[in-house]
Amino acid sequence: MKNQIIKRSLFLVFISVFLGTTVVAQSAKKNTVRVKVQYEKIMNGEASFNIKASSRIDKKNVSVSNIEFSIFNELEDENILLGKSTTNMDGESKFTLSNISTLQPDSTGVYNIKIFFKGNDAFKKATSRISFKNADIIAKLITKDSINYITATLLDAYTGIPMVDESLSVQVQRLFRALQIEEFNITDENGTIIVPIEDGLPGIDGNLTIEVILSESDDFGTVIATVIAPIGTKIVDESTFDDRTMWSPRNKTPLFLLIFPNLIIFGMWGLIIYLITNLFKITKS
Numbered sequence: 634m635k636n637q638i639i640k641r642s643l644f645l646v647f648i649s650v651f652l653g654t655t656v657v658a659q660s661a662k663k664n665t666v667r668v669k670v671q672y673e674k675i676m677n678g679e680a681s682f683n684i685k686a687s688s689r690i691d692k693k694n695v696s697v698s699n700i701e702f703s704i705f706n707e708l709e710d711e712n713i714l715l716g717k718s719t720t721n722m723d724g725e726s727k728f729t730l731s732n733i734s735t736l737q738p739d740s741t742g743v744y745n746i747k748i749f750f751k752g753n754d755a756f757k758k759a760t761s762r763i764s765f766k767n768a769d770i771i772a773k774l775i776t777k778d779s780i781n782y783i784t785a786t787l788l789d790a791y792t793g794i795p796m797v798d799e800s801l802s803v804q805v806q807r808l809f810r811a812l813q814i815e816e817f818n819i820t821d822e823n824g825t826i827i828v829p830i831e832d833g834l835p836g837i838d839g840n841l842t843i844e845v846i847l848s849e850s851d852d853f854g855t856v857i858a859t860v861i862a863p864i865g866t867k868i869v870d871e872s873t874f875d876d877r878t879m880w881s882p883r884n885k886t887p888l889f890l891l892i893f894p895n896l897i898i899f900g901m902w903g904l905i906i907y908l909i910t911n912l913f914k915i916t917k918s
Contacts, residue, residue, distance in 0.1 A: 663752070664688045666697055668761035670748050672854030676770055680733040682763070684718065684726040684748060688756065696724025700750055704728050706736050707745040707762070713737070715746075733767055742766055742791030763854075767791055770801070770858035772845045774830075781830045781864045785845040787820050787856075795824025799847060803828045806842040814843075836865030 669685040682704060686697040698720050706713040715735070718728040730736070738744050745764050752758035767790035775782050783803055787796040799820045804811040812834070818826040826845075834841055840863050847856040877887045 663755060663757045664690055666700070666750055666756045666759040668702075668748055668750065668759050670746070670761050670763045671849065672746070672763060672765050674733055674768075674854065674856045676772075676856070676858040679729050679731055680736075681727050681729040682718075682746065682748070684720065684728065686720050686724045686726070686750075686759075696720075696722075697756065698722045698724055700753065700756065702726060702728075703749045703751070705747040705749065707747050708737060709739060712747065738767070738791065742789075765854045766852050768796065768847060768850070768853035768856050770845050770847060770856055772843075772858040772860050774843075774860055774862045774864070781832075781862070782827050783814075783830060783843055783845065783860060783862075784825060784827045785858060786823065786825045787847060788824060795822075796820060796853075797822055797824060799824075799850065801826050802846045802848060804844050804846070805834060805836075806844060811844065830862070830864060832864075832866075834865045835868050837868055839863055839865045839867040841865040 665688060667687045667689075669687075671683045672680070673683060674680045684702055686700060686702075687694055688697050689695075701717055701719045703717050704715045706715055715730070716728060718726040720726045733744075736744050736746075743764050743766055746762065748761045748763070750756070750759045769788045769790045770785055771788065772783060772785040775784055785801060785803075787799050787801060788794065789796055797820055801818045801820065802816045803814045803818065803826075805814060814830065815828045818828055820826055830841075830843070836842075840861055843860045843862050845858045845860070847853060849855055877885050
């Protein structure tokens with residue numbers, strides 16, 4: 634009898650330890666972070682890495698916010714820390730370089746970048762790598778036979794060789810959404826495209842900001858060249874914000890709304906004061 638009690642006690646202890654270990658293991662389970670990186674370069678401007686972090690939790694894809702990534706420039710014999718960047722509420726982060734010359738390519742002219750997350754209590758560590766070459770877009774405005782054109786040449790910046798059969802898009806910057814002029818333009822044997830710009834496009838002071846874009850290339854990432862072209866139609870300001878209208882701010886209230894309501898108010902108070910004065914006179918008499 635005593636042996637049976639001991640065996641049962643040991644069995645219960647074993648079960649308790651097993652269940653406790655299982656619960657701890659389940660509670661310590663971490664989620665996997667998926668990292669997507671895109672490289673973007675603006676000619677004569679900055680270069681940046683656009684990072685997007687997400688995870689599949691409870692069978693749903695969710696953005697992972699407030700996690701810190703370390704960005705490294707990978708070389709053959711060392712990793713150079715470029716800096717760190719933290720994701721926002723949408724799981725997005727943008728790490729900006731003042732110029733691509735900050736990076737060092739390998740012997741073949743390829744830039745190798747590692748994005749590393751060391752992990753935390755909720756997520757496992759994660760690593761993503763991106764490799765790309767440096768491309769340049771040389772864009773300018775030309776006029777031929779009274780027609781305006783944007784001409785752009787795409788070059789491999791490392792070798793100086795024109796890039797043939799690459800697709801470039803041309804668009805005009807707008808406040809909310811860019812105006813597409815030509816979406817697919819294939820570079821010729823000189824790495825060049827020529828796109829006509831129609832007349833009558835409105836622009837501030839007659840200036841159009843035209844972008845030539847190599848978009849999400851597997852070899853070169855995204856490259857953007859900007860041309861300021863004084864060929865647009867001047868925008869006529871038809872805003873009535875500074876006029877005295879019903880929809881203007883308080884300090885621009887229409888005059889009739891200031892005068893007539895105030896005359897009515899003063900008239901009513903004048904009548905009240907007149908009646909009260911007469912009542913005092915009647916009580917004294």
